[in-house]
Amino acid sequence: MLLSGLEFGGTTALREVAQQREVDARPGTAPAVLGVRHLSKSFGPVTALRNVSLDISPGEIHGICGENGAGKSTLVKILTGVYRPDAGNIFVNSAVVSIATPRQAQEQGIAIVAQELSLCPDLSVEDNIWLGSLRVPFLHKRPELRRRAAEALNLLGAGYIALDAPVATLGMGERQLVEIARLLTRDARVLILDEPTATLTDVEIERIFAALLAVKREGRSVLYITHRLAEVYTICDRVTVLRNGELVATRSREELDRGMLIEMMLGRPSGEMYPQETPTHGASALHVEGLSLPGVVTDFAMNARSGEIVCIAGQVGSGAAEIVAALAGLVHDADGRVTLDGKPLKLGSAVRAAQRGIMYVSGDRAAEGVFRRLSVLHNLAATRLREFSLFGFLRGGALRAIASRIAHRIGIDRRRLRSRADELSGGNQQKLAFGRCLERRTGSVLLMNEPTRGIDVGARAEIYRLMRSFCEEGYTLVMASSDLEEILGVGDIIITLYRGRRVGRYARGEVTMHRIVADITHPMEPRA
Amino acid sequence: MSEQALSAGWRHAWRLSLPYSRRGRILFAIRAAAVLILIAAAVSTPGFFTAVSLFSLLNTTSFIGCVAIGMTFITLSGNIISFALGATLSTSGMVFMAALPLGLTAALLTAMAFGAAITGFQGAVIGYFRANPIIVSMAALALITGGATLITQGQGIYPQGDAAAALKGHIFGVPMPLAAFIATVVVVQVVLSFTRFGRQLYMVGSNWRAALASGLEPARIVLGAYVGAGLCTAVAGILMAARYSSGDLELGLGYDYSAISAVLVGGTSIVGGEGSAVRTLVGAFIIAICQVLLLLHGFSTQIQYLCIGVIVLFVIMVQTLAEGE
Numbered sequence: 001m002l003l004s005g006l007e008f009g010g011t012t013a014l015r016e017v018a019q020q021r022e023v024d025a026r027p028g029t030a031p032a033v034l035g036v037r038h039l040s041k042s043f044g045p046v047t048a049l050r051n052v053s054l055d056i057s058p059g060e061i062h063g064i065c066g067e068n069g070a071g072k073s074t075l076v077k078i079l080t081g082v083y084r085p086d087a088g089n090i091f092v093n094s095a096v097v098s099i100a101t102p103r104q105a106q107e108q109g110i111a112i113v114a115q116e117l118s119l120c121p122d123l124s125v126e127d128n129i130w131l132g133s134l135r136v137p138f139l140h141k142r143p144e145l146r147r148r149a150a151e152a153l154n155l156l157g158a159g160y161i162a163l164d165a166p167v168a169t170l171g172m173g174e175r176q177l178v179e180i181a182r183l184l185t186r187d188a189r190v191l192i193l194d195e196p197t198a199t200l201t202d203v204e205i206e207r208i209f210a211a212l213l214a215v216k217r218e219g220r221s222v223l224y225i226t227h228r229l230a231e232v233y234t235i236c237d238r239v240t241v242l243r244n245g246e247l248v249a250t251r252s253r254e255e256l257d258r259g260m261l262i263e264m265m266l267g268r269p270s271g272e273m274y275p276q277e278t279p280t281h282g283a284s285a286l287h288v289e290g291l292s293l294p295g296v297v298t299d300f301a302m303n304a305r306s307g308e309i310v311c312i313a314g315q316v317g318s319g320a321a322e323i324v325a326a327l328a329g330l331v332h333d334a335d336g337r338v339t340l341d342g343k344p345l346k347l348g349s350a351v352r353a354a355q356r357g358i359m360y361v362s363g364d365r366a367a368e369g370v371f372r373r374l375s376v377l378h379n380l381a382a383t384r385l386r387e388f389s390l391f392g393f394l395r396g397g398a399l400r401a402i403a404s405r406i407a408h409r410i411g412i413d414r415r416r417l418r419s420r421a422d423e424l425s426g427g428n429q430q431k432l433a434f435g436r437c438l439e440r441r442t443g444s445v446l447l448m449n450e451p452t453r454g455i456d457v458g459a460r461a462e463i464y465r466l467m468r469s470f471c472e473e474g475y476t477l478v479m480a481s482s483d484l485e486e487i488l489g490v491g492d493i494i495i496t497l498y499r500g501r502r503v504g505r506y507a508r509g510e511v512t513m514h515r516i517v518a519d520i521t522h523p524m525e526p527r528a
Numbered sequence: 529m530s531e532q533a534l535s536a537g538w539r540h541a542w543r544l545s546l547p548y549s550r551r552g553r554i555l556f557a558i559r560a561a562a563v564l565i566l567i568a569a570a571v572s573t574p575g576f577f578t579a580v581s582l583f584s585l586l587n588t589t590s591f592i593g594c595v596a597i598g599m600t601f602i603t604l605s606g607n608i609i610s611f612a613l614g615a616t617l618s619t620s621g622m623v624f625m626a627a628l629p630l631g632l633t634a635a636l637l638t639a640m641a642f643g644a645a646i647t648g649f650q651g652a653v654i655g656y657f658r659a660n661p662i663i664v665s666m667a668a669l670a671l672i673t674g675g676a677t678l679i680t681q682g683q684g685i686y687p688q689g690d691a692a693a694a695l696k697g698h699i700f701g702v703p704m705p706l707a708a709f710i711a712t713v714v715v716v717q718v719v720l721s722f723t724r725f726g727r728q729l730y731m732v733g734s735n736w737r738a739a740l741a742s743g744l745e746p747a748r749i750v751l752g753a754y755v756g757a758g759l760c761t762a763v764a765g766i767l768m769a770a771r772y773s774s775g776d777l778e779l780g781l782g783y784d785y786s787a788i789s790a791v792l793v794g795g796t797s798i799v800g801g802e803g804s805a806v807r808t809l810v811g812a813f814i815i816a817i818c819q820v821l822l823l824l825h826g827f828s829t830q831i832q833y834l835c836i837g838v839i840v841l842f843v844i845m846v847q848t849l850a851e852g853e
Contacts, residue, residue, distance in 0.1 A: 354743025368737035389724040
């Protein structure tokens with residue numbers, strides 16, 4: 001590989017030379033609207049960002065890729081005034097600026113479209129666009145503001161959104177468009193989008209992309225942070241890859257193929273993202289018939305054998321997530337005939353499900369996955385307390401030993417056992433959720449709901465490997481996901497779902513991406 | 529239990545390692561400075577280190593402290609605070625006094641059972657019905673006060689003879705209330721750090737849904753936390769009733785507020801899942817020391833209340849900063 005000598009084996013000095021050459025060699029670019037030079041930031045012993053330099057040209061969509069912990073969010077937080085850098089400078093239009101608070105960032109024309117949208121759901125679209133704007137005078141002309149809000153929405157191709165509609169009535173994608181319109185009215189010159197598509201459907205994603213291209217045509221720039229490599233190729237002009245807080249390279253889209261991009265992110269050849277399926281399947285373990293969730297799912301049936309991964313594919317809102325949650329006992333009005341190891345299981349109680357060896361890993365780590373305020377040790381020991389206690393007292397040493405072993409198995413540094421879970425990256429937090437399900441009794445069922453949501457490529461690969469080791473331990477795995485590549489990669493059995501009804505069931509290799517997309521978006525007729 | 533596990537347990541009780549981040553270090557400095565200022569004020573105040581003032585300090589702290597330890601259970605379980613603990617203190621004191629004719633042991637057990645039962649009932653409602661803990665505690669406050677007034681016709685309960693005299697004395701030279709308080713702290717801290725229930729309590733307080741998904745029964749654990757709170761509060765009620773030789777609804781007036789102040793000043797997180805009994809002990813002492821200092825400098829009770837309010841506000845601000853870490 002051409003890159004390897006320079007980018008991976010090379011010393012820091014070499015890398016700097018390479019970066020410099022690249023900056024110089026870029027032909028015909030206008031002066032950067034936003035630039036950073038030699039930016040560094042550490043948190044105690046952990047270096048989050050080391051000597052990072054990059055430029056964003058006017059009218060450019062600039063992608064930032066990297067695993068969790070690569071320094072993407074630190075960079076964003078420095079640019080938006082949440083963190084101060086330890087060293088290095090920020091340039092706006094070639095002048096050094098100091099960005100100490102989010103408000104100063106706004107004054108410099110740098111604006112972020114937050115992952116957690118900052119809109120007030122009960123106010124109208126128009127009010128939300130102007131809410132908190134420094135440009136609204138105390139005595140303002142309402143028609144003028146209204147006209148400008150409409151202009152901003154029109155520009156984004158979102159003119160169909162009614163200015164008077166309460167934001168609560170809009171979908172997630174439309175809310176993002178409103179948020180972008182809000183930033184446009186504030187004259188943002190650089191828009192930062194941090195994983196904007198994580199919660200959106202395909203149609204919504206396309207609308208966002210169209211809006212970003214419109215922003216670009218206006219001569220404004222976009223800093224686009226994403227895990228999804230496909231999006232890089234759809235929309236970004238140039239891509240900067242970060243790894244372990246250092247800048248690996250900035251490349252234009254044409255110079256970069258997918259394998260190269262993955263290799264740059266991981267620092268090693270991408271290899272097999274999805275491990276091979278386990279050859280042996282056990283007996284039928286989990287059998288579901290006539291499962292109904294009022295208003296969401298109608299008459300769903302499935303059968304899962306131990307040692308295999310069953311994927312339920314469906315778009316957001318199709319009911320796939322709810323099916324998995326119902327099997328975990330988390331939906332109280334679920335109704336259906338479920339048998340586990342030949343014995344019936346009554347739905348509606350998480351405690352009962354857990355007693356039968358059903359475990360649940362959610363993609364929503366903060367809400368139902370991880371004990372964020374507790375230590376890594378406590379998180380890994382969470383499901384084992386009964387096993388490792390004597391007359392109600394915990395056997396601390398034994399718990400520590402098992403937690404340490406599990407930490408090693410899931411690839412978390414044992415020295416971090418005492419760290420709080422929320423000090424870990426998203427991928428590592430998710431590995432904690434998986435870790436607490438490992439090495440439970442054989443014949444357990446592991447239910448997963450979007451298990452890799454918001455997780456980078458490296459941690460994903462590790463989680464897929466973990467899934468296979470669950471299979472080897474004789475678990476039965478059921479996963480709901482809307483990520484089609486993932487479904488095709490890990491699913492031994494794939495069940496497609498459309499609006500709460502099962503469409504098809506396929507074994508591995510029997511089905512193409514095209515078929516699945518057709519099934520979950522507009523099925524022609526129900527299939528066997 | 530291995531020594532390693534023990535030391536980890538206590539470290540868990542009171543975070544001793546120095547924080548990494550700049551903000552963490554600043555917060556640490558603020559806390560250390562506050563404690564140092566307090567010590568300096570105590571040393572420079574004439575009369576602080578006299579037997580009388582220390583004795584009264586320890587005694588007052590013991591009553592509030594027991595309630596605060598009970599409150600710690602509730603806060604840790606993620607249920608913020610209870611407004612009913614002051615009334616629970618009063619009524620369990622009254623039950624104790626009423627049951628004294630049955631003998632001291634029987635009276636002790638009855639009062640403890642009473643405290644555990646009425647507080648545990650609130651825990652059951654909160655746990656199994658996911659009711660709002662603050663509303664439940666306010667309803668409980670009204671019910672307890674109303675019920676007690678109805679039964680006693682608003683009169684205090686004065687026992688015949690002095691069967692509770694043993695509770696007014698000393699044990700190994702330590703005043704009884706203080707001994708009971710220290711014992712409560714030790715028992716509760718051991719429960720929190722070394723038992724399964726304790727660990728589960730932290731889990732439920734930290735993330736209810738994740739606890740459910742891990743196979744726990746959060747409702748039962750919340751019930752357990754409230755029973756614990758009731759027991760600790762009953763201990764305070766019994767000791768106070770013994771001290772004043774009467775059971776009266778007025779005894780526990782305002783104790784829930786003092787208790788929650790101690791919990792917060794000690795550094796237990798108001799959103800649950802983080803904190804300890806030892807922290808609450810420290811919090812209770814800090815507040816008591818401030819009160820005694822103000823008293824010795826001749827400030828009125830009103831000023832004392834004002835100062836406690838300022839301290840709690842200050843602590844909440846520092847805690848909130850720490851949360852954003």
